[in-house]
Amino acid sequence: MTIAEGQRLPDVKLVKSTESDREAVQAGDYFKGRRVALFSVPGAFTPTCSAKHLPGFVAKAAELKAKGIDEIACTAVNDPFVMGAWGKSAGSADVTMLADGNGEFARALGLTMDGSGAGLGQRGQRFAMVVNDGVVEKLFVEAPGEFKVSSAEHMLASL
Numbered sequence: 557m558t559i560a561e562g563q564r565l566p567d568v569k570l571v572k573s574t575e576s577d578r579e580a581v582q583a584g585d586y587f588k589g590r591r592v593a594l595f596s597v598p599g600a601f602t603p604t605c606s607a608k609h610l611p612g613f614v615a616k617a618a619e620l621k622a623k624g625i626d627e628i629a630c631t632a633v634n635d636p637f638v639m640g641a642w643g644k645s646a647g648s649a650d651v652t653m654l655a656d657g658n659g660e661f662a663r664a665l666g667l668t669m670d671g672s673g674a675g676l677g678q679r680g681q682r683f684a685m686v687v688n689d690g691v692v693e694k695l696f697v698e699a700p701g702e703f704k705v706s707s708a709e710h711m712l713a714s715l
Contacts, residue, residue: 558666561692566664570631571655573640581654583661587690590626595655595661595684595706598640598671600634604703609682610646616708617650623715626685627652633659633679656680667697681704686715 559565567584586592595613597605598637613620613628620628629652632639638656643653654661662668662680671679684706694714696705704710 558697559692559695561695564691565687566661568660568664570661571636571639571657573636573643573653573655576640578640578655584690586629587687591624591689591693592687593620593628593684593708594687595628595630595708595710595711596667596680596682597630597632598669598679598682599676600632600638605632605636605680606642606646610642610648610651611707612708613651614646614648616712617693619712620708620715623712625715629654631656631661631680632658633662646692658699661671669700684711686711 565583565587566584570581570583572579572581599605599611610630616629628632628650631654634658639653639655656662659678667681667683669679669681684696685692686694698706
């Protein structure tokens with residue numbers, strides 16, 4: 557079952573990534589007491605994710621924060637070292653990289669996709685959400701192959 561607006565995020569482990577370090581965090585603790593713009597990409601360094609999705613949130617970080625967002629986070633079914641390297645290469649100091657290496661978070665959300673046809677295996681779908689104190693306030697899930705509703709611009713327009 558796919559998570560819906562008004563539901564609490566599942567309390568699974570994610571790994572907060574930087575270029576040189578990683579820190580295990582429980583989703584329940586990470587999202588507690590703040591409003592987070594969370595977006596998910598099928599994979600770090602993939603074409604749309606690198607050219608549009610992450611750069612959009614980097615470029616719109618100040619505007620999102622001006623609209624009441626405390627933190628911006630990106631998740632993908634990638635290991636924490638890849639997420640850290642991608643964050644560094646994309647210049648995303650304003651975006652926290654959360655690795656979902658085993659896809660447990662994506663599965664618990666009910667937002668997985670099968671990228672086996674492209675050699676990617678099981679991944680998280682492309683989506684964005686506003687999470688307020690651990691509860692999904694707004695949810696934007698992309699149709700397969702699209703990049704419209706999960707963009708930073710779309711999120712800003714909804715706030």
